[in-house]
Amino acid sequence: MGQYLEFARNHPLLMAALVLVITLLVMNEFKRKLLGFKEVGANEAVRLINHDDALVLDVREDKEFRDGHILHAKNIPLGLLESRLDELEAHKDKPVVVYCRTGQRAAKAGAVLQRQGFNSVYKLKGGMLAWTDANMPLSRK
Known part of the structure; x- marks a missing residue:
């Protein structure tokens, strides 16, 4: 234990x-x-x-969505989410998988959905970048 204290005294920046x-x-x-x-x-x-019939919610901007998205994803940009929550009302009791490019916007969207009473909200870890890194399919329709 004395060695640890001595190290801490001798290396304050490292500590x-x-x-x-x-x-x-x-x-x-x-x-x-x-x-x-x-x-x-x-x-x-x-x-x-596939098994729980989850809604996939893409909160990226329209151009990003057109460049490639998860099949059957619903696109509502984060900035418009609160004003368009009525479009998601029917999915309150279903799982919702939210994603964006990296996960930052999806985290904010997930918090909004939680506050609005959505029961099962999941954020895609790493967002679209992780999805493509995992060689998952994209849709451009």
Whole structure:
């Protein structure tokens, strides 16, 4: 134990960096828990779509959607989501898989859906980038 204390006294910058990294990891875990929805990978998303009849919600902009999207995905850009929630009302009791390019916009959309009473919200981990990296099919219709 004495060696650890000596190391900490001799390397304050390394110790500060260690504390910062640990703090960021803990904060990230708490943030994930507080959001109230789960992250799923591409394979789990496919299972939800095929077996649980999940709605796939793409919250990217229209141009991004036209460049390629998950088959049968509904496109509502994040900026319009709250004003178009009535289009999703019939899906409140079904699983909803939300995605964007990387996952940042999808996290915000997931929080909106949770607040509006959607029961089973899932965010595609890594977004469209992870979907294409997993060699999953795209639709351009």
